[in-house]
Amino acid sequence: MTPAVRRCDVVVIGGGSAGLAAALASARTGAATLLVERHGYLGGMGTAALVHSFCGLYLLRTEPGAELANPGIPAQIEERMIEATGIGPRRYGRVDVLPQHPVEFARIADNLCAAEKTLDLSFHSELTGVERDADGWRLSIATRGGIQTTDAATLVDASGDAVVAGFLSIETVMMQANLLQRPAYVFGVCRPRSAEDHDPLLTAGRIVEGVRSGEVPDEALGLVFRASGRPWEMFGTIDLPGPADGGYDPLDPSCLGELERVGRAVATAAVRWLARKDPSWADAYISHWPLRAGVRESRRWRGEATLTGDDLLQSRRFDDETALATWPMEFRENTRGPRLRFPHTDDPCGIPAGCLKPAGMDRLFVAGRCISTDHDAQASIRVMGTCFATGEAAGTMAAAASGGSA
Amino acid sequence: MSSSKKDSPSAIELIDWLNGEGLLELDWDFPEDGDLFAAGLDSMAVMQVVVAVEDEYGVELVPEDLSKEQLATPEALAALIRSKRQ
Numbered sequence: 163m164t165p166a167v168r169r170c171d172v173v174v175i176g177g178g179s180a181g182l183a184a185a186l187a188s189a190r191t192g193a194a195t196l197l198v199e200r201h202g203y204l205g206g207m208g209t210a211a212l213v214h215s216f217c218g219l220y221l222l223r224t225e226p227g228a229e230l231a232n233p234g235i236p237a238q239i240e241e242r243m244i245e246a247t248g249i250g251p252r253r254y255g256r257v258d259v260l261p262q263h264p265v266e267f268a269r270i271a272d273n274l275c276a277a278e279k280t281l282d283l284s285f286h287s288e289l290t291g292v293e294r295d296a297d298g299w300r301l302s303i304a305t306r307g308g309i310q311t312t313d314a315a316t317l318v319d320a321s322g323d324a325v326v327a328g329f330l331s332i333e334t335v336m337m338q339a340n341l342l343q344r345p346a347y348v349f350g351v352c353r354p355r356s357a358e359d360h361d362p363l364l365t366a367g368r369i370v371e372g373v374r375s376g377e378v379p380d381e382a383l384g385l386v387f388r389a390s391g392r393p394w395e396m397f398g399t400i401d402l403p404g405p406a407d408g409g410y411d412p413l414d415p416s417c418l419g420e421l422e423r424v425g426r427a428v429a430t431a432a433v434r435w436l437a438r439k440d441p442s443w444a445d446a447y448i449s450h451w452p453l454r455a456g457v458r459e460s461r462r463w464r465g466e467a468t469l470t471g472d473d474l475l476q477s478r479r480f481d482d483e484t485a486l487a488t489w490p491m492e493f494r495e496n497t498r499g500p501r502l503r504f505p506h507t508d509d510p511c512g513i514p515a516g517c518l519k520p521a522g523m524d525r526l527f528v529a530g531r532c533i534s535t536d537h538d539a540q541a542s543i544r545v546m547g548t549c550f551a552t553g554e555a556a557g558t559m560a561a562a563a564s565g566g567s568a
Numbered sequence: 569m570s571s572s573k574k575d576s577p578s579a580i581e582l583i584d585w586l587n588g589e590g591l592l593e594l595d596w597d598f599p600e601d602g603d604l605f606a607a608g609l610d611s612m613a614v615m616q617v618v619v620a621v622e623d624e625y626g627v628e629l630v631p632e633d634l635s636k637e638q639l640a641t642p643e644a645l646a647a648l649i650r651s652k653r654q
Contacts, residue, residue: 255606362611363639367631370618374628383615440631498590499612 170196170282171564173301173314174557175289178206179546180530181320182271183235183553184560188318189281193561196312197275198287198303201453204271206322208546209264211456212348214390214397216243218489218547220251220258222508228258231488231510232551239550242270249391256508257490260547261391292317292329298525298564315564316525318556323413324461324532332520336461337537339410343494343544344401346456347425351396351433353446357389360396360442368443372435381424382432384497395449398429401497402455412460422455458494459540462532467516471538477505483512484555487548491541503538513543518556525563529556573626576650579642585624586642591616601641609639617645627652 172188174181177199185197197204207213219240220228228251230237244250246266251258275281284303287310291302298315319326327334336342353360369385372378385400402421404410411417429448436443467480474491488510491503505511517534518527528534529552531544543552577585579600586592592608609617617639618629627649638648 363614363634363636364631366611366614367618367629367634370615370629371631373619383619384612385615386610386612498616499610501590501593502608 168196168310168312170194170312170314172196172316172318172557172560173198173299173312174318174320175326176206176319176321176530177201177204177271177283178320178322178530178549179208180322180549180553180556181206181318182274183550184318184320184529184557185281186235186274186278187554187557188561189278191558191561192280193564195278195281195561196284196314197281198284198289200286200288202285203268204275205264205267207456208262209268210453211346212264212350212397212452213346213456213546214262214264214348214388216240216260216262216545216547217257218487218542218545219260220547221488221510222256222490222504223258224256224508226253228253231486231547232554234551235554236547236550238274239270242274243267246270247391256504263390263392289321289325289329292326294330316527316560318527318529318560319463319532320529320553320556322457322460322531324463324528326526327463327520328461333464334461335464337459339404340408341495341537342410342412342460343458343541344403344410344497345412345421345458346399347402347422347429348397348399348452348456349425349429349448350390350450351387351398351446352394352449353396353443354394355442356393357396360387360389362387364440365436365443368436368440369432371439372432378431378435379428381428381497384499385428385432398433400425400428401494403497412457418455418457425455426451458544459531459537462540463520463528463534465517465528465534466519466521467514467534469511469513469517469533469535469539469543471503471536471541474511474539474542475503475505477507477509477511480512480514482515484515484518484559485513485548485551486510487513487539487543489542489545489548491538492545493541511542513548513552515555515559518552518559527556527560527563529553574624576625576653577646579646582642582646586617589620591620598642600643604639604641604645605636614639621649625649625653
């Protein structure tokens with residue numbers, strides 16, 4: 163007996179910020195939509211990697227007050243997050259950032275999806291193969307129960323790593339290892355003190371002291387702590403350089419695994435040092451590890467259009483634009499902290515539809531950090547606020563292209 | 569103190585040095601009493617600055633030196649480095 167083949171209008175690969183928005187947008191048109199996610203919750207970097215800020219939600223502004231850049235799903239998620247945390251956007255210079263909590267984000271994603279009758283979720287599932295046929299795509303999806311076959315009229319690659327391109331052996335773009343944005347390793351800390359009773363400069367000095375003493379690894383020199391907004395809870399973030407030989411490869415599981423082991427070792431040494439040396443850190447401990455490191459940049463698609471750093475600097479607009487990019491280009495090719503490049507004016511840049519359409523392919527769309535851009539533009543559009551917007555656009559286009567045949 | 573280390577910097581020299589080391593991106597006309605925190609000095613950059621100050625000027629800044637006042641401006645940071653060398 164041949165196992166039943168499932169048929170969908172739209173399949174979205176990856177349930178991070180882009181895939182979540184793509185699946186919601188597709189389902190809201192009435193298209194039978196399946197969202198394939200490798201973990202047991204949605205949110206991607208914002209949940210599994212504990213990245214706890216939504217950047218790119220708001221326009222750049224000199225005047226006070228945050229103003230949303232993209233309506234629709236980004237605005238809905240913003241509203242629900244503010245309601246959940248009680249924390250509004252924070253201003254840093256000309257940018258506004260919304261602190262977000264990974265626990266709330268996973269729950270908000272559940273609730274948004276549950277409201278869509280034509281949306282199915284397949285968690286604990288990984289795409290393992292893609293074939294083109296006359297009606298669209300035949301997908302192989304690996305689960306612990308075996309390989310499942312699903313047919314899709316259209317496909318959205320929101321994997322962050324252009325995995326569909328990988329399976330189709332299509333030429334993609336990836337920077338050489340030393341030019342890739344460095345990944346972040348974020349972990350949860352319980353520090354039984356009020357958030358006000360934390361002096362980040364003193365903590366910074368203590369970490370340097372620990373590194374000088376030889377008890378804390380050098381990588382800790384990039385470690386920063388932020389209050390999570392919940393009593394006694396903080397997040398620690400370290401940007402990691404990757405292997406000493408310079409061969410950082412975000413697609414290589416052994417490289418990522420080693421990076422994550424280093425992250426845990428550095429975090430453990432630093433928090434133990436602080437707990438021992440600083441009364442305001444007494445009894446602090448690491449409360450949880452991320453499911454994975456926070457990859458900022460990896461492989462991306464070549465699209466019908468490619469957004470460039472110059473487009474961002476010039477705040478260029480396009481007739482077929484699908485979303486607005488507002489986050490300054492944030493470069494982290496080394497672990498010495500971000501280098502921000504702002505556009506010449508505070509105006510946003512358009513993201514053309516062609517960046518979401520792989521060159522020479524139909525029935526296929528891309529969303530999130532692996533859309534078609536150059537390295538500089540990717541340093542802006544990779545942030546979650548913008549990924550919601552490109553996800554919504556890709557999901558809407560994918561549903562329209564599917565013809566609703568399922 | 570090692571003789572290979574540079575003399576205590578003036579505030580102006582410090583601005584050039586912070587830029588040159590890539591520790592901060594300060595405008596060419598950044599004032600000696602300009603706000604370094606507003607210019608991007610955060611706790612992460614402070615760690616890099618402390619390590620670089622030790623390498624360049626042979627001065628070991630300890631946690632208690634790292635108050636907001638003592639790091640606030642190029643002038644204040646230059647004065648801190650000077651005071652630690654005496």
